[in-house]
Each structure stands twice: as C-alpha cells, then as structure tokens.
Amino acid sequence: SSNIKVPLFCKIRVFEDVAETVAYARMLEECGCALLVVHGRTREQRGARTGLASWEHIRAVKASLAIPVVANGNMIHNSDIARCVAYTGCDGVMIAEPHLYNPAIFVGGRHRSVDMLREYLQI
Numbered sequence: 001s002s003n004i005k006v007p008l009f010c011k012i013r014v015f016e017d018v019a020e021t022v023a024y025a026r027m028l029e030e031c032g033c034a035l036l037v038v039h040g041r042t043r044e045q046r047g048a049r050t051g052l053a054s055w056e057h058i059r060a061v062k063a064s065l066a067i068p069v070v071a072n073g074n075m076i077h078n079s080d081i082a083r084c085v086a087y088t089g090c091d092g093v094m095i096a097e098p099h100l101y102n103p104a105i106f107v108g109g110r111h112r113s114v115d116m117l118r119e120y121l122q123i
Contacts, residue, residue, distance in 0.1 A: 004032050011037035011072070013045075014057040025061045025069075033067060037094050040073035059088040070094050078105055 010033045014021045025036055038061050040053025053073025062069040068091035075081050076098045084093060098105055103116055 007034040009035040013039045022064045035068045037070040
C-alpha cells in the first residue's frame with residue numbers, strides 16, 4: 001500500500017458466507033483500500049431478478065472495518081436508501097439501474113424525465 005499514490009477504492013460482491021466476506025474485506029483494508037463498495041449479491045447473482053442483495057453482509061463488513069463502506073443493491077426507491085443506511089450503518093450508497101428509471105431517486109418522489117431534462121437544459 002505504500003506504493004499507491006492515489007486513494008484506492010474497491011468494489012466487491014459478497015460470498016455466501018458472511019465471515020468469508022468480512023475476511024476478504026479486512027484483507028482489502030489491510031492492503032490499503034481507502035473505501036469499499038459492497039454489492040450485497042454474490043458473483044453468480046447477476047441482476048435484481050436473481051435474488052435480493054444481502055444487507056446483512058454489508059452490515060457485518062461495515063461493523064468490521066475502519067474505512068468508509070458504501071452499500072450497493074436493493075435500492076429501488078428513495079425510501080429504500082434510507083432503510084439501507086439505517087440497517088447497515090453504511091457511509092454511502094451506490095446505485096445503477098434504478099437511477100436510469102428515476103433520475104430523482106435521491107431527492108424522493110417521482111419526477112418525469114422530460115421535466116428534469118427541461119430544467120437542466122435551462123441551466
């Protein structure tokens with residue numbers, strides 16, 4: 001880690017076993033990872049239709065590390081974000097597909113994409 005000149009951020013998927021996931025996350029922290037994104041699904045689970053992400057795994061990782069932990073998975077609505085943060089204790093969240101369907105997910109409510117486009121085109 002002494003050879004790294006910029007902050008190192010990593011993203012992982014969980015193992016089936018919580019303890020194995022925590023051990024892997026600790027190893028990354030010991031190697032110099034400054035921030036860890038934890039996707040709560042396993043490598044075999046691709047996409048939301050393959051099962052729910054495990055916030056329990058994310059919670060265990062957060063409780064075991066000193067570095068910031070960002071949660072990823074199962075956040076479709078703004079209320080899901082608040083529930084995830086409250087349950088896992090994570091330092092932040094990362095989303096992908098839900099933002100494509102609702103660009104205003106972080107502010108809550110549902111906003112029409114065309115209205116948002118008009119607003120940002122004026123800026």
